Amino acid sequence: MIIKSAEYLISSPEWEKCPVPNMPEFAFIGRSNVGKSSLINVLANNEKLAKTSGTPGKTQLINHFVINKAWYLVDLPGYGFAKVSHSQRKKWEQMIENYLRKRENLMHVFVLIDSRHTPQKLDLDFISQLGQWNIPFSLVFTKADKNSQAETSRNVKAFLNKMRETWQFLPASFITSTVKKTGRDAILEFIDEMNAQFRAIA
Numbered sequence: 001m002i003i004k005s006a007e008y009l010i011s012s013p014e015w016e017k018c019p020v021p022n023m024p025e026f027a028f029i030g031r032s033n034v035g036k037s038s039l040i041n042v043l044a045n046n047e048k049l050a051k052t053s054g055t056p057g058k059t060q061l062i063n064h065f066v067i068n069k070a071w072y073l074v075d076l077p078g079y080g081f082a083k084v085s086h087s088q089r090k091k092w093e094q095m096i097e098n099y100l101r102k103r104e105n106l107m108h109v110f111v112l113i114d115s116r117h118t119p120q121k122l123d124l125d126f127i128s129q130l131g132q133w134n135i136p137f138s139l140v141f142t143k144a145d146k147n148s149q150a151e152t153s154r155n156v157k158a159f160l161n162k163m164r165e166t167w168q169f170l171p172a173s174f175i176t177s178t179v180k181k182t183g184r185d186a187i188l189e190f191i192d193e194m195n196a197q198f199r200a201i202a
Helices: 036-044 086-102 121-132 149-164 184-201
Strands: 006-012 025-030 062-067 071-075 106-114 137-142 173-175
Touching (some): 086 106, 106 121, 106 184, 121 149, 137 149, 149 173
Parallel strands (some): 106 137, 137 173
Antiparallel strands (some): 006 062, 062 071
């Protein structure tokens, strides 16, 4: 897929205020500081599209971007250690759950996992929740350039093996580096295939 245009559209405080669901939609989510904004910018070929920040919890709304005037890329608030109140965190969680379960044109969720770490309970719990809600997802292992290739492979393998304990089938997974743009083409090709499915159904 060649990215010809990528534009910010709107930030919504709840799923009902999201744009008209007339195009296929792909959401990106991960724990705070996983490199989500950087990955979105690399995918969209626009380093200023999503605001990157060293401060965890910067994304607080449902952010829609229009890619090639043909599909939506959605940047969701991270889960995890953002320094917010318990009530604010609960509010975010409910907003995310409503969006994930009720947004009718949502084709797929890309869950970002930091490849520098061994399996984290927070990530596994979130993925388990997606499974219970029957929401299709893939895993995107980020920051592969921050580790040796062997260490990245070891952490990815450990994560997938941990999933095998409770999952019969594993989802698609991608290893990415925003510095080297590793994984970009594979993710865009994956999205392209699902866009074709959406058009076939529509």
